[in-house]
Amino acid sequence: MKDKVNKASAPKASNDGVYHLQLRPGDVPGYVILPGAPERTVKIAKDWEDVEEVAFYREYKTVRGKYKGMEIACTSTGIGGPSSEICLHELNTIGVHTCIRVGTTGCIVPDFDLGDLIIPVACVRKDGTSATYVEPEYPAYADIYVVMALIEACERLGFRYGLGLDYTVGSFYIGQGRPLNEDKSGFWPSFADHIIPDLATAKVTNIEMETSAQFVVGKLHGMRMGAVLSVISNRVLDRWGDNGGEEKACLAASEAMRVLKEWDESGKITLNARMKKS
Numbered sequence: 001m002k003d004k005v006n007k008a009s010a011p012k013a014s015n016d017g018v019y020h021l022q023l024r025p026g027d028v029p030g031y032v033i034l035p036g037a038p039e040r041t042v043k044i045a046k047d048w049e050d051v052e053e054v055a056f057y058r059e060y061k062t063v064r065g066k067y068k069g070m071e072i073a074c075t076s077t078g079i080g081g082p083s084s085e086i087c088l089h090e091l092n093t094i095g096v097h098t099c100i101r102v103g104t105t106g107c108i109v110p111d112f113d114l115g116d117l118i119i120p121v122a123c124v125r126k127d128g129t130s131a132t133y134v135e136p137e138y139p140a141y142a143d144i145y146v147v148m149a150l151i152e153a154c155e156r157l158g159f160r161y162g163l164g165l166d167y168t169v170g171s172f173y174i175g176q177g178r179p180l181n182e183d184k185s186g187f188w189p190s191f192a193d194h195i196i197p198d199l200a201t202a203k204v205t206n207i208e209m210e211t212s213a214q215f216v217v218g219k220l221h222g223m224r225m226g227a228v229l230s231v232i233s234n235r236v237l238d239r240w241g242d243n244g245g246e247e248k249a250c251l252a253a254s255e256a257m258r259v260l261k262e263w264d265e266s267g268k269i270t271l272n273a274r275m276k277k278s
Contacts, residue, residue, distance in 0.1 A: 029096075032073045034099050034100065043247065049067075051063060067257065070261050092223055111162065112206070118205060167199055168209060177195035
């Protein structure tokens with residue numbers, strides 16, 4: 001008997017699921033929340049019922065459950081654009097159509113303090129991954145209905161939030177203007193001194209490492225994408241801390257998914273916009 005051989009272009013897991021997530025069609029519903037850290041899946045799912053772990057391989061942990069009666073799931077993406085690309089592609093392969101990223105972010109304007117939530121409307125693309133898909137002039141933007149659902153969720157929950165212009169960069173240190181050493185000894189390129197002030201001048205609100213890659217890759221896969229980010233640092237005020245923001249972001253994402261499901265089932269929105277006849 002010949003050993004089972006997979007195609008190198010689309011390898012399968014040992015359970016015949018997608019290779020990295022190890023999920024099969026039907027393992028998760030069409031609505032999936034995307035935290036970065038595997039341990040955040042547990043924090044998200046604490047607001048759900050009938051919770052079960054579906055798969056866990058490398059940085060990709062998937063949990064499924066029900067939020068106020070709605071079938072929902074979350075899959076961790078790891079850090080950065082490359083691992084996000086893998087996650088989104090494989091989720092789309094098994095039928096997922098709507099994703100909301102839940103993450104943390106550093107703020108570079110005084111308007112948001114620790115624990116506040118930022119809902120990115122669009123991103124500056126310095127993630128690296130999206131550039132391998134499409135030219136840099138292609139915009140990274142959130143699905144408007146996902147943004148509206150996140151706003152509605154924050155309003156229902158009474159959370160302090162705002163809309164943001166996000167800067168996604170494939171670096172935590174030099175690329176975000178952080179020295180490798182506090183005294184700036186060692187490698188320190190001259191442009192790094194200007195990253196934060198230049199972004200602030202351009203009205204960018206915050207910095208993180210995944211969102212633009214997810215918006216672009218998801219859009220090109222035909223998926224609805226959005227994000228809600230908790231502020232854990234403010235570079236203007238030089239402050240660092242969670243202040244309850246991560247828990248609020250997790251709950252806001254679940255509530256926003258429920259809002260989207262309500263809208264989808266009511267027929268108020270469709271995936272393809274149509275011009276109204278006059």
